[in-house]
Amino acid sequence: MLEPFKAYLQQRVDLTDEQFSLISDKLKVKSFDKNEMILMKGDVSSYGFFVLSGLLRSYSIDSKGKTHIIQFAPEQWWLTERNGMLFNEPSDFFIDAIEPTKAVIVHKDFMNETSKHVPCMNDLNNTMLNNSIRFMQKRINMLLSATAEERYLNFIKLYPNLTLRVPQWMIASYLGITPESLSRVRKDLAHKHFKP
Amino acid sequence: MLEPFKAYLQQRVDLTDEQFSLISDKLKVKSFDKNEMILMKGDVSSYGFFVLSGLLRSYSIDSKGKTHIIQFAPEQWWLTERNGMLFNEPSDFFIDAIEPTKAVIVHKDFMNETSKHVPCMNDLNNTMLNNSIRFMQKRINMLLSATAEERYLNFIKLYPNLTLRVPQWMIASYLGITPESLSRVRKDLAHKHFKP
DNA sequence: TGCGTTTCTTATCATAGGTCAATGCCAGCT
């Protein structure tokens, strides 16, 4: 069950099988149904998720009832609610499963505890956090500077397989536009490609 | 010179004066003139900045020559270019000084090296990175869901003192709108407050 | 003190994208 997670780790850091078995005591795998709610806004989350299979998302709901997708987490991605994780504060966002999903559940103390015995886990954590930051900076830059069409093209390039798995209104919600607008953008793109 | 930095650290982690003096060998303070360019897009950055006084910013320039501000860094804030820091990749963004600025220059190996002797520095790093992430998540949520006016009000609340120090076109650039739009928003807000 | 350079405002016009409503489509149920 945890094999893919072990592979993921060993790909990134120098981790022996013995070290992994030390770690794996503290890990659990949990399954979620399609559309299952995993974390409510306002709840305090003590766990991060590493997706083994399926697809999670975190999102907010604004005052007009509209949904805004903060992050998709397909296979091999982490999804962690940072308010609860480190500061014991209630979550700003919701988390649920878009597809039936299996995920490794990582308690907030996991990194602290394991890095005592397996120091490289610290580096991994560090790398992941830094990666997450530069990823989000690029997204912010996109939202500041690009048109709907540019954002969509960028999305397709970045997540070719998500583009197929996720309903379009969710992609629109991630891009910060309405489903109708995305539909129009797609229409325009189709025309462009027929008449180049 | 490093006193404010020491105070900053000791406020957040359990750090003795002796430990700090071990650390401080590896730190340098550098001064920047107003408008001095600190990092160009494409360059590889090996240093993070902790602002002692003054104000830095990171930003991008799009294909039409427009500037988009990714981050402001006033006193007590960090500004770190993540591509260079951990992955030795060229920067996506520019960094310069909006005001005459003094900043602690922290080399990318600093955290690794110091945390050997002073383990709490690791926790600090971790907390900072997590904080940065949840901060950016909120910003993304804003950009996805809020109008120009809402974003501006939120900015004022979040950075009351920056609102005064920074020219409005930079605030507009941070909010993802034009200076003209911001001017309109401000006018509307003024009217609302006179006729409530 | 005065002059040039930024910055801010205002007005007008243009447009990307939002809203609303209708329609058609498809997948999952019973």
Add this chain to the structure above:
DNA sequence: AGCTGGCATTGACCTATGATAAGAAACGCA
């Protein structure tokens, strides 16, 4: 097979914000 409830598309219309241009005000430097 026939319903049903999401999705996606389309069209007509609307609105917030962008573009452009010009003047006013503030700022920085000689």
